[in-house]
Amino acid sequence: GAVVSQHPSRVICKSGTSVKIECRSLDFQATTMFWYRQFPKQSLMLMATSNEGSKATYEQGVEKDKFLINHASLTLSTLTVTSAHPEDSSFYICSAKTLYSNQPQHFGDGTRLSIL
Amino acid sequence: AQKVTQAQTEISVVEKEDVTLDCVYETRDTTYYLFWYKQPPSGELVFLIRRNSFDEQNEISGRYSWNFQKSTSSFNFTITASQVVDSAVYFCALRSNDYKLSFGAGTTVTVRA
Numbered sequence: 001g002a003v004v005s006q007h008p009s010r011v012i013c014k015s016g017t018s019v020k021i022e023c024r025s026l027d028f029q030a031t032t033m034f035w036y037r038q039f040p041k042q043s044l045m046l047m048a049t050s051n052e053g054s055k056a057t058y059e060q061g062v063e064k065d066k067f068l069i070n071h072a073s074l075t076l077s078t079l080t081v082t083s084a085h086p087e088d089s090s091f092y093i094c095s096a097k098t099l100y101s102n103q104p105q106h107f108g109d110g111t112r113l114s115i116l
Numbered sequence: 117a118q119k120v121t122q123a124q125t126e127i128s129v130v131e132k133e134d135v136t137l138d139c140v141y142e143t144r145d146t147t148y149y150l151f152w153y154k155q156p157p158s159g160e161l162v163f164l165i166r167r168n169s170f171d172e173q174n175e176i177s178g179r180y181s182w183n184f185q186k187s188t189s190s191f192n193f194t195i196t197a198s199q200v201v202d203s204a205v206y207f208c209a210l211r212s213n214d215y216k217l218s219f220g221a222g223t224t225v226t227v228r229a
Binding site for chain 2: 032034036042043044045046049091093095097104105106107108109110112
């Protein structure tokens with residue numbers, strides 16, 4: 001079945017560091033990928049939609065200069081948290097959409113980001 | 117606007133009891149998909165079931181079953197004969213025509229041995 005790989009699974013770093021998270025579709029092409037954020041004991045909130053070959057679209061309230069998204073190929077989208085601060089500590093999870101509309105989105109295993 | 121409501125915050129049961137999770141949604145789309153996902157403590161999202169808006173047939177898959185009532189905009193999910201391994205947070209989600217998922221707040225299920 002379709003598999004999405006997300007890397008790294010956990011990051012702990014100092015405040016001010018930029019962190020890059022990768023989301024790869026392993027056995028299918030994903031023209032669209034989605035990035036979600038989940039704070040502790042809360043639901044998942046969509047941050048942005050990543051489109052291959054074009055600019056990402058961000059949900060209201062999400063800073064595009066803070067969360068840089070690059071979708072350079074049909075199998076890879078990256079989310080870079082720039083100059084991360086403790087309030088950016090969260091669980092980030094990506095999903096990839098297949099070409100078939102009736103298929104569920106496939107999620108990566110998520111990245112737990114902790115900023116000290 | 118899309119909205120998914122899971123009124124139950126936490127449910128605690130004893131093993132072998134049935135658990136029913138409620139989900140109510142709002143959407144203006146005439147075509148949409150509804151999902152249930154499980155999130156164990158490790159964090160990954162596990163796809164459980166999917167239902168499209170045209171198909172109100174309720175089904176059973178192993179110990180899982182669901183009840184989709186379009187008239188009341190509800191998509192309830194039942195775990196029969198619960199097991200300790202079922203302990204997790206369960207999310208109901210609604211997918212709009214642009215493929216964005218709107219998640220409910222989640223229901224934490226604890227199954228005690």
